[in-house]
Amino acid sequence: xxxxxxxxxxxxxxxxxxxxxxxxxxxxxxxxxxxxxxxxxxxxxxxxxxxxxxxxxxxxxxxxxxxxxxxxxxxxxxxxxxxxxxxxxxxxxxxxxxxxxxxxxxxxxxxxxxxxxxxxxxxxxxxxxxxxxxxxxxxxxxxxxxxxxxx
Numbered sequence: 001x002x003x004x005x006x007x008x009x010x011x012x013x014x015x016x017x018x019x020x021x022x023x024x025x026x027x028x029x030x031x032x033x034x035x036x037x038x039x040x041x042x043x044x045x046x047x048x049x050x051x052x053x054x055x056x057x058x059x060x061x062x063x064x065x066x067x068x069x070x071x072x073x074x075x076x077x078x079x080x081x082x083x084x085x086x087x088x089x090x091x092x093x094x095x096x097x098x099x100x101x102x103x104x105x106x107x108x109x110x111x112x113x114x115x116x117x118x119x120x121x122x123x124x125x126x127x128x129x130x131x132x133x134x135x136x137x138x139x140x141x142x143x144x145x146x147x148x149x150x151x
Contacts, residue, residue: 058139064109065135065145072116072133073149112137123150 108114118133128150136144 060110061112061137061139061143062145064112065114065137065143068109068114068116069133069135069145069147072118072135073131073147076118076131076133077149077151112139 114135114137116133116135118131121130121132122128123130130148130150133147133149134144135146136142
């Protein structure tokens, strides 16, 4: 050997066409637009939850009003129709203050006050009395539910 060393040649190929525009990445604008879309979706869900809460509250109030109305009808039905007719079942308008009906002056359930009124009238036959009972409460306006019984 003559004193010269032969070196190993290595060839490394670097891609020469690296272009920043072709790389796959998100720009700040794309991220902000996607966050805005997600935010709008969450705001819609939040508003929908508010409607569900209002509907649930109204449903609970209706259930309470129906229960109070049924209880009032049962109490009125328990009054015997003997002569003389009990004050609560005389022809005309009545309210919860009528002591012979044994109905509370006002019914409070879930922080809502319900008022019960009823009207007695002569039914089509002369032996029956028609009782129209109304339960009212106030929640974003006056709401009511009505019942009718004939006895």
